[in-house]
Amino acid sequence: MTNKPKILLDCDPGLDDAMAIACASRYGHLVGITTVSGNVGLDLTTANALTVCEVFDIDVAVHAGAAHALDGATPDAAEVHGKTGLDGPVHPPHNRTVDGHDAVEFIIETIRAHPGLWLVPIGPMTNIAKVLQVAPRALDDVAGISFMGGARSVGNASPVAEFNVWGDPEAAAQVLGCGHPTIRMSGLQLTEQFLVDDAFLARVRSIDTDRARWSFDLLNFLLGAVELLGGNRATAMHDPVAVLSVTHPELVVAEPRWVAVELHGTHTRGMTVVDQRDRHQDDRHPDSAVIEVGMTIDGAAMADLLLECLTPPAPR
DSSP states (O other), rough: TTOOOEEEEHHHHOHHHHHHHHHHHHHHHEEEEEEEESSSSSHHHHHHHHHHHHHTTTOEEEEEEEESSSSSSOOHHHHHTTSSSSSOOOOOOOOOOSSSHHHHHHHHHHHHTTTEEEEEEOSSOOOHHHHHHOOTGGGGGEEEEEEEOOHHHHHHHHSBOHHHHHHOOHHHHHHHSOOOSSSSEHHOOOOOOTTEHHHHHHHTTTTTHHHHHHHHHHHHHHHHHHHTTTTOOEEEEHHHHHOOOOOOOOGGEEEEEEEEOOSOTTTTTTBBEEEOSSSOOOOOOOOOOEEEEEEOOOOOHHHHHHTTTTSOOOOO
């Protein structure tokens, strides 16, 4: 475990969140999970995190966090993830319970207990923004922040905004502007390079484990939901990319870019405005910050890593 990066995962499970939790546990030293309202409501995202821990035999504390965005909104993506947020498979019975409803305090305490850990938010960043409000310097001791969110061009929650940032733009703006020197953005144009389709599902089906069978039903539901929404039976595996960017950084090419979150535009609220101009500019928005924006990934290698998560780790 000592050679694995320590990870605190903030999530809103969510079908792809489930796969991200599996990756964080397999390839990182997962020190805790916090939940936030996002893909579905907080009660469901928290219950889903516990279910994923049961399926993948993960023994970490789970703490519930924000039930609403900073502005009080409660967006959801049930049309993709199902009414429970984790539709598709039959969930195994378990006796796991949430360890607390104090995600903000838990994040602060965990950062202090584990200097040098990575904070990996893969849902709306409400919990992380609240940490900054309570303890403005709390994030100074993390190795970095690797978030799934944003877009360099086309969005999915609006023409220009990605769901996680759109779900709480104020929170995203506070986190991106916190001044930490290492913030990594896994936006849509990056995560869309890691696709799952029926060929990938066939590989999942070939793995003879309970967690693989559970994951097959989950991913099959996801592909069906995407198809019903008018797409092909292929979709990006968004959230694992933010995790694998920490555990396998050699698979990602990133570039430093000025990024700002649009908070006021009638049609652009929640947009991550990424300055992609090559030359130096003097007209940077005062609320923008330089972050590591992911440009390309090795999607095939990430697919192999995800498949490996569906088999139990070899005994030591």
